Amino acid sequence: MKTIKIWSIIGLAALLNTGCEKILQENPQSQIVPTYFNSPSGVLGGIAGVYNDIRGQWGTEGFTVEMQVGTDDFIQGSSSGGGPAYTYNGLNGSNFGSAWGTAFQDINTLNGVLKYGQTIDLPDATRKQYLAQAKFLRAFWYFYLVQTWGDVPLSTEFITVPSQAASRQPAAQVYELIIKDLTEAAADLPNTPTAPFLGKAATKPVAQLLLAKAYLTRGWLNNTAADFTQAATLCADIIANKSTYGLDLWQDFGDAFVPANDYGKETMFVSDHVLDPKYGYYKVGAAEGGGFANNLSPWFTNWNYPNFSGINSYKSAAGTIVNNGTSLMIRDSQYGRPYSRMRPNSYKWPSGANAGKNYFLDQAFTNRNVDSRFINSFYTVYIANTSVTNTATAANNSRGIGYTTVVGADTAIWLPDVEVAGAPQFIGTRPFKGIVVPPSLWDNNVFPALKKFMDPSRGANFNDPSTRPCVLYRFADVYLTGAEAYLKAGDATKAAALLNTVRQRAAYRKTNTAAQNTAAATAMTITASDVTVDFILDERTRELFGEWQRWHDLVRTRSLVRRVKAWNPEAAPYVQDFHMLRPIPQTQIDRVVDGPKFPQNPGY
Numbered sequence: 001m002k003t004i005k006i007w008s009i010i011g012l013a014a015l016l017n018t019g020c021e022k023i024l025q026e027n028p029q030s031q032i033v034p035t036y037f038n039s040p041s042g043v044l045g046g047i048a049g050v051y052n053d054i055r056g057q058w059g060t061e062g063f064t065v066e067m068q069v070g071t072d073d074f075i076q077g078s079s080s081g082g083g084p085a086y087t088y089n090g091l092n093g094s095n096f097g098s099a100w101g102t103a104f105q106d107i108n109t110l111n112g113v114l115k116y117g118q119t120i121d122l123p124d125a126t127r128k129q130y131l132a133q134a135k136f137l138r139a140f141w142y143f144y145l146v147q148t149w150g151d152v153p154l155s156t157e158f159i160t161v162p163s164q165a166a167s168r169q170p171a172a173q174v175y176e177l178i179i180k181d182l183t184e185a186a187a188d189l190p191n192t193p194t195a196p197f198l199g200k201a202a203t204k205p206v207a208q209l210l211l212a213k214a215y216l217t218r219g220w221l222n223n224t225a226a227d228f229t230q231a232a233t234l235c236a237d238i239i240a241n242k243s244t245y246g247l248d249l250w251q252d253f254g255d256a257f258v259p260a261n262d263y264g265k266e267t268m269f270v271s272d273h274v275l276d277p278k279y280g281y282y283k284v285g286a287a288e289g290g291g292f293a294n295n296l297s298p299w300f301t302n303w304n305y306p307n308f309s310g311i312n313s314y315k316s317a318a319g320t321i322v323n324n325g326t327s328l329m330i331r332d333s334q335y336g337r338p339y340s341r342m343r344p345n346s347y348k349w350p351s352g353a354n355a356g357k358n359y360f361l362d363q364a365f366t367n368r369n370v371d372s373r374f375i376n377s378f379y380t381v382y383i384a385n386t387s388v389t390n391t392a393t394a395a396n397n398s399r400g401i402g403y404t405t406v407v408g409a410d411t412a413i414w415l416p417d418v419e420v421a422g423a424p425q426f427i428g429t430r431p432f433k434g435i436v437v438p439p440s441l442w443d444n445n446v447f448p449a450l451k452k453f454m455d456p457s458r459g460a461n462f463n464d465p466s467t468r469p470c471v472l473y474r475f476a477d478v479y480l481t482g483a484e485a486y487l488k489a490g491d492a493t494k495a496a497a498l499l500n501t502v503r504q505r506a507a508y509r510k511t512n513t514a515a516q517n518t519a520a521a522t523a524m525t526i527t528a529s530d531v532t533v534d535f536i537l538d539e540r541t542r543e544l545f546g547e548w549q550r551w552h553d554l555v556r557t558r559s560l561v562r563r564v565k566a567w568n569p570e571a572a573p574y575v576q577d578f579h580m581l582r583p584i585p586q587t588q589i590d591r592v593v594d595g596p597k598f599p600q601n602p603g604y
Contacts, residue, residue, distance in 0.1 A: 033160060037116030043130055044196065046113040050106040050137045051201070051272075052293070058271045058470040058548060059295035061341065062098040066582075067548045069342055070575070071560070072359050072567040073541055074550075077303065077340035078444040086342075088574040092604050097585035103141040104153065110138040112158040129197070132188035136202040136210070139181035143214055146174040147552050150581045150601065165594040175218045182211035192246045200263055200270040200469070205238045205245040209268065209478055212238075216485050217556045228489035235482030235498075247475045253506050254376035256476070257452040262469050266476065270469035275457075287463035294465040296339070301450040301546060304338040305329045308445045309413050311388050311405075312396040313424050313435050321424060321441040324396045328405060328412035328434055330386045333462035335379065336454050343447040344378070344545075346439060347569045359567040361417060361439060364541040368417055370520045373506050373542045378448035382413040384434070399431035410434060415448050450546045476502055476543055484536050484557075492528035499536070500525050502543060533557050555580050578603025 036042045057063040068074055069086045076086050084091035113134040117127060145152045154169035154177065186207035193201055212234035219227030242248055248265045250256050256266045263270070273295045275282060281293040288294055312325035331337065346360040357363065365374040384405045392402040405412060412434040421428050423436040437446050455466035479498040486495040507520035526535075540553055554560040564575045583604040592598035 034112070034116065034158070037112050038120065040120055040122050040126075043113050043117045043120055043122075046109045047130065047133050047137065050109055050141075053102050053106050054140075055271045055273065055295075055470075056293045057099045057102065058472060059273070059297045059466070060098075060293070061290055061296055061300065064297060064300055064548065065341065066096065066098060067552070068546070068550050070564065070568070070571050070579075071550045071554055072563045073345055073364075073545060074301075074342040075345045075347060075568060075570050076444060077301070077343045077447070079304070079340040080342060080444075087571050088576070088579050091579070091583060093583040093586035093589065093600060096583050097588075099144065100149075100585045100588060103145050107138055107141055107155065108159050110134045110141075111156060114138075114156075115158045128188045129190065129194065132185045132207075133197060133202055135181040136185040136189065136207050139178045139185065139207075139214070140202075140210060142174055142178050142181075143210065143217075146171050146178070147217060147555065148582050149584060163594065164591060166588075166592050166598055167596065168599060171221070175214060178214045179211065179218075182207050182214060186211060191241075191244055199272055200267050200471075202269065203245070205241075205247060205478075206269045206473060208234045208238050209473055209481065212478075212481050212485065216481060216488070219485075219488060220556050220558060225489060228485050231485035232482055232489050232491070232494070235478050235485060238478050239482070239498075242475070247478075249475055249501070249505050251505070252376075252508055252510055253372050256474060257376070259455065259457060259468055262471065266474050267469075267471050268473040268475055268477075270471050272469050273465075273467045275467045282465060282467055285461050285464065287461070288465055295468065295470060296465055297470060297546075298453040298455050298466050298468075299337045299339040300341040301343060302336050302338045302340065303343065303445060303447050303449055304340050305335060305382060305413065305449075306331050306338065309382070309435065311390050311435070312394055312398075314396050314398065315424060315441065319440065320443065321437060321446060323445070325390070325394065326388050328384060328386070328388055329382055331462070332385050333456045333458045334385075334454070335382060335449070337463050340445070343444060344450075345568060346442045346447060347567075348440070349569070354566060358439070363567065364538050364545075365417075367524070370523045371503075371506050371542065372509050374417065377450060377452055377545055379451045380415045380417065380448055381411055382434075383408060384410045384412040390433075398425050401431055403433055405433055413437065415442070415446070452546060470548075472548065474544075474547075476505075477549075480536065480540055480543060483531070483539075484533070487531055487533070487536065492531045495531045495536075496526050496528045499531065499539060502539070506542070533559065534563075537563070576603065 037046065065085050070088055080086060084095050114131060117131050117134065150171050151168040152174060153166050154174055186204050189202055189204045189207055191204050193199060193203055212231040215227045215231040218224065219231065238245065246265060247268065250261065250266050255261055281291065290296065306327050306329050308323045309328040310323045310325035311328050313321055313323050316322050344360045346358045348358045349355055368374045384407050387405055387407050389404045390397055390402055392400060410433050414434065415437045417439065419440060420436050420438045423438050423441065425435065426432055427436060453466065453468065455468050458464055479502045483495040483498040486498065503524040503526065504521040507524040508517050512520065537553060537557060537559060554563060560580055561575050561577055565572045581601045584600050589598045589600060
């Protein structure tokens, strides 16, 4: 394989949180040189540093934006700040690529681990696990890179001498390395987390899932039946051996996002965050708004409920909601810190094939009376957390009554998923003490907030970043990935069966009787004739909304341009076929001054 040579020697923050409570500590090194890997602690520190760098991407703002916006799921919130990632207008190598440098630095670190880890003094079983972790992580980063940019520099050699030369190798070669690494990692990784890699680090089923995703993605690129079959078989194996791997679905979809279950049976692979500042980047009470390794994922899809919840808000002559009066809510730990960067795509198309429809409610989250994933994924009810007195004569109070809201009892804001006559101050003819904001009044200021990642443990410091882990892979994704693979392999019946497992789980509600849950599961059951690529993409929205996968889902299935043009009004005028690859960062192009110029992707 050809060797890339990177611009600078790699710095390592060799610090890894390996679980909720158990922490792996290593001495940080300012430079990685061969002698660093001459001990078990050096090899382990290299792996730990790569895990740490994953923490520096998932949950941070720039990376989250790059993974999710410009799709059918999301459009801009009021505080998005604009930006080409949302619309593709002006997208280029100067405003995209937050993880490019990190990925290649980590790959070089892992190459060092794999080179020197073969000979250090370790028990065979321990060495095997260390090397398997390194292979998994190298494949993890290369899979991210090849999905995002296509042809990329490919290296399996540890580089210690800076160079200003680099080239790109074909994606086919990159996939060969990914598949080789993951196949070998899956053979040697333990079935369940084993010291020192506790919590939810890489295990055999995690490597198998990533391998299935790699086969599936390569199969789409080349229309290769064998790749689809391999992906389906891998997912089937994970499911068949779920008890051995300690994996399963929670009975209730909502339980997958309860903080106490972050490391539970449905969680497969996470990027850890911890409260103790000794082991991370958390600064108590600092209310940091960004920065390396700060998990801000609860806030990005959170609207500014303290600033746009005026008690006497009203509907304008143009049919939009106008904020008016004292705010019904104050910021708290339950409802979180409002960033309003992105919002669910509830744009209602005025004309064309989708006239009168919006993607969020009419395409993705349909059958909401039965399917629990909408109500379990989004806040639609805000209970008053501050007492507000409204007089009958207050400006724009159309109710004709005065009252005081009761903290902890009254509903301050209700965002129903259907139209409500009399909104925002009435339900029909009955005065409502708070405000009602139905879909026709949702805009970039007021919309259902994603609650999957909310972190009520913040307490008095609820403006601080979250210390919940970012869950990269859940067991439900094994069923969805397997269903897509079976469909592409020509077996829609098996695809439907896997989808039905996820859909029937979504029908379950704790408040239902057993008979009601049985009837709901029946109502959610589909047949082989229902399964299409678009149906699976809609199902992935319902199940995985906001979980850092959407852009890659649309690119993998060659659906990005078609679905963005159909549903995303901000990006539809600009998105083109070449946007299925991202622009190479300009810093990379500028730094290559020896030998051939480093090529940009077409169209940029």
